Amino acid sequence: MSATVTDICRRARAASTVIRELTTEVKDQVLREMADAIDTAAEDLKEANARDVAAAREAGTSATLVDRLTLTDKRIAGMTGAIRTIIDLPDPVGQVVGGRTRPNGLRIEHVREPLGVVAVIYEARPNVTADVAALCLKSGNAAVLRGSSIAQHTNAAIADVLAEVLRARDDVPDDAVQLIRDTSREAAMELLHADGYVDLLVPRGGPSLINTVKDNATVPTVIDGDGNCHVYVDASADPARATDIVVNGKTSRPSVCNAVETLLVHRDLAGDWLPKALDTLQGLGVSIRGDERTREVWPAAKEAQDSDWETEYLDLILAVKVVDGLDEAVRHIDRYGTRNAEAIVAQDYDVARRFALAVDSGSVFVNTSTRYSDGGEFGYGVEIGVSTQKLHARGPMGLESLTCVKNVVWGSGQIRVI
Amino acid sequence: MSATVTDICRRARAASTVIRELTTEVKDQVLREMADAIDTAAEDLKEANARDVAAAREAGTSATLVDRLTLTDKRIAGMTGAIRTIIDLPDPVGQVVGGRTRPNGLRIEHVREPLGVVAVIYEARPNVTADVAALCLKSGNAAVLRGSSIAQHTNAAIADVLAEVLRARDDVPDDAVQLIRDTSREAAMELLHADGYVDLLVPRGGPSLINTVKDNATVPTVIDGDGNCHVYVDASADPARATDIVVNGKTSRPSVCNAVETLLVHRDLAGDWLPKALDTLQGLGVSIRGDERTREVWPAAKEAQDSDWETEYLDLILAVKVVDGLDEAVRHIDRYGTRNAEAIVAQDYDVARRFALAVDSGSVFVNTSTRYSDGGEFGYGVEIGVSTQKLHARGPMGLESLTCVKNVVWGSGQIRVI
The missing domain is CATH 3.40.605.10 (Aldehyde Dehydrogenase; Chain A, domain 1)
Structure with a gap:
């Protein structure tokens, strides 16, 4: 043989x-x-x-x-x-x-x-x-x-x-x-x-x-490695768009590598947008693991452990963290991300542009869903896979x-x- | 430490x-x-x-x-x-x-x-x-x-x-x-x-x-691996150009990875161009290791062993083989080459074009010297090295x-x- x-x-x-x-x-x-x-x-x-x-x-x-x-x-x-x-x-x-x-x-x-x-x-x-x-x-x-x-x-x-x-x-x-x-x-x-x-x-x-x-x-x-994908919702985000993109990223097909695993939210949205978005997600069957600031505004969230930031759930579970702004979001992604696909929702031009530049990932999505990290959606027809390495090929x-x-x-x- | x-x-x-x-x-x-x-x-x-x-x-x-x-x-x-x-x-x-x-x-x-x-x-x-x-x-x-x-x-x-x-x-x-x-x-x-x-x-x-x-x-x-580089001199080659390119490839700096190690010569040139070229090379201090057909026309050549085709001499030594034509040259390079740099000397349009296409190497040189396989010569300024792998980067x-x-x-x- x-x-x-x-x-x-x-x-x-x-x-x-x-x-x-x-x-x-x-x-x-x-x-x-x-x-x-x-x-x-x-x-x-x-x-x-x-x-x-x-x-x-x-x-x-x-x-x-x-x-x-x-x-x-x-x-x-x-x-x-x-x-x-x-x-x-x-x-x-x-x-x-x-x-x-x-x-x-x-x-x-x-x-x-x-x-x-x-x-x-x-x-x-x-x-x-x-x-x-x-x-x-x-x-x-x-x-x-x-x-x-x-x-x-x-x-x-x-x-x-x-x-x-x-x-x-x-x-x-x-x-x-x-x-x-x-x-x-x-x-x-x-x-x-x-x-x-x-x-x-x-x-x-x-x-x-x-x-x-x-x-x-x-x-x-x-x-074609793990997909611990993030969405960062900036203070400048269009609220409806932000909800759509998070819901789509988490619930449309939770078992795939371009599904969202962690939501990072600007602190300015913690009081208003965040609890409503989490209500919506909960209504769709999503379990929430939140950091302290998330649980302050939405106490139903289970307490997030350090390991949650590293986990690719591939399931209807979402880790949620309130951040002070773009810099903290970028640092979080750099530390815990798997360089597969990350998204930002923001109307502020400078914030959107800087996220696109600063985040080191196979694909960065601005005001759209990480679920588009896919060879077919990129126009490649059938895909070989999604690279999470940097040499030779990145992304789909x-x-x-x-x-x-x-x-x-x-x-x-x-x-x-x- | x-x-x-x-x-x-x-x-x-x-x-x-x-x-x-x-x-x-x-x-x-x-x-x-x-x-x-x-x-x-x-x-x-x-x-x-x-x-x-x-x-x-x-x-x-x-x-x-x-x-x-x-x-x-x-x-x-x-x-x-x-x-x-x-x-x-x-x-x-x-x-x-x-x-x-x-x-x-x-x-x-x-x-x-x-x-x-x-x-x-x-x-x-x-x-x-x-x-x-x-x-x-x-x-x-x-x-x-x-x-x-x-x-x-x-x-x-x-x-x-x-x-x-x-x-x-x-x-x-x-x-x-x-x-x-x-x-x-x-x-x-x-x-x-x-x-x-x-x-x-x-x-x-x-x-x-x-x-x-x-x-x-x-x-x-x-x-940045070995450089077992080849020159193929086609029947259609301009004879003076062929001599220049082989001499330059072998003698201008024998210790570098883009130096020529094996010369492949079309059989039609074995009787005339080859012995003269080998005389010239010998005059410049190059030792010749020839296959049987080479030694028939230039008996001073030492007999080439199988190992000669695989050797990066990095010295004033040249392995020489007479081939039936382009196909045999391409097959030889595919078998023994290290995918660093290979050259052809040919005036025949189809032969030159096909060599450029068929030879799988970091760089293929048509009617010029393999010695140009170099970041500076490619216009890159200073080079990091010369890749002999296929993924991410090839050549200089x-x-x-x-x-x-x-x-x-x-x-x-x-x-x-x-």
Whole structure:
């Protein structure tokens, strides 16, 4: 078994040298064929999925996870829809993102190029297999996919459909998209150490997967980490807007990484806006953990502990702190934030502008909801994930995050004297 | 001792929240004062340096290293000249590098921002202390510097001069530039593990330093790795140009990472151009390691071993291989190259264009020398290093490589329905 993963990665590397030179026309045509083939194979995919679902039920898997795993006609349509969205996106490969002509006549171009081999480790959702394959192909990369054992028959069935499309074409390598069918921990570890073959590994999943990758990977990674997101409501905020943005951030989908976890409120709003906003949130089922000044104006709040400022609840719970102003809000976010997404509600021009500049996070939202921290909402089509690191990519990651920028220097015989 | 490095990094992180918001005007003024202060302190710096040089001589350090360590008036002028060059460079912070307005009216901007805390570990050259301090400050980052013990008095003296400038100003934190004065291995290890404080660590030095960082660092790094650089001379090459570019790449400064190590020659040139070029190279003191086809036309070549294709000689030695054409050249580079810098000499338009596209390297040079793989030659002023990785930055790294791109989203009350 152990040789297989490295072998897959080696074949991916060989394929990548061909894929990087494919034209957008060819790549889009292959993607069209893949979407069509998935549509055609819908019944087979549901059959394979039924085996995974039955096994998961038998193993006592939670209803949430079983739901996430289940392939319906609607989800298959979502999968092919995502591929067709990716077809419509501009090809990042070959984009000239900068450059100059030097005094000696050398013309330097900074050009987007594929990374080479992109590996993705992911959990239950079977749509990731098709999404990632399509994103990698569009960006000129070979894809190595490693789903979880719970979805193994589904993932294999989808990978088989994609492989069939690739085999039918002479111009695209069969190894452009490969699934690691060995779902053991050893196989995953081998992938994390496939140095020299894998140019980027992206983990898509919960904290346990992320931490395993963080602690073990020796291949380059981009981490989609925690989302301890903040909203700061300034004294100058439009009150209705502030309520909308906090309610949307906390309640529209509490389990996702761009949901709000901490509300910071200017002290001038503590007497009036804050209690009304907390009443509204409570009415929507949100539990409040407040600091002392919050509890003075809204005694129903549970007392916030230090740990609350660090917690990504992913639930209908909100930590609330009254601050003296912008500076304290910025310092709080700098200390406790996870650099994912933060918002300000403010009508004061200088305050809004300074928050946008001073807060060090993947995305900063001014007078709008952190829930927009999302590849689709950013216009990237399907997202690879949301980076919480600073190098290479920040915030929602689209096709560009699967590329690097190479220097091409066009000369006319120049040589360097020293 | 052990607490000191973490404490320095913690202070750097605190300082970074102020430095990120400094205007270009203020940063440039501080840099001007630093350059002036170094000029004024020249005699003190040379005195401190004399202690390091004496200790190095006593310890039997090689003449090359002692030379590298020695501070002369010319080198001090070079140091202040570099700072003044950095003053003249555009400030990368705040550059809007992309963006769009979404159908719902959200305006998304991709904005360059400082990374936060940049640490650099470096070896003998004392100019690095001033260079890196200036690059970090200009790009809005706090700098943590860790030079080697051989230059400890010199580095401390330079750091003292810079600290004096910072202390005299109220608007820039004293901790903007800090030198780790503990030159023990333990202190270096502590820096490599300063997670949460250091946003980027760049090692500047030889393979042993690079490998220590690669193997141990848990903080984010950009690696300036080996330079096994290639020149491919195509059948269509202008012969004189080809000779110039190969000779320049091999002989102008053999010990640097952008020097050429392997020459790949189209078989059509094996009978005529190649032997003449090798005669020229031999006349300049270059030893040739040739493959079989090379030795057929130039029997004086030593037989190349497989290991020769992987070796960065950093010396007057050149590996030479005759290839059937572009494809074989590209495959050879893909297999043995270190993705630093590669060149082609070709008059054929399609061949030149395809090499530029197909070769996966930090920089690809068409009809010019790999010796131009250099921050100064790229117009970046002083370079941080030359990246041989793909993520974040490729090839020569300038000020931009010390920044990241944040998303700022300007709204007018938008909330997300799902």
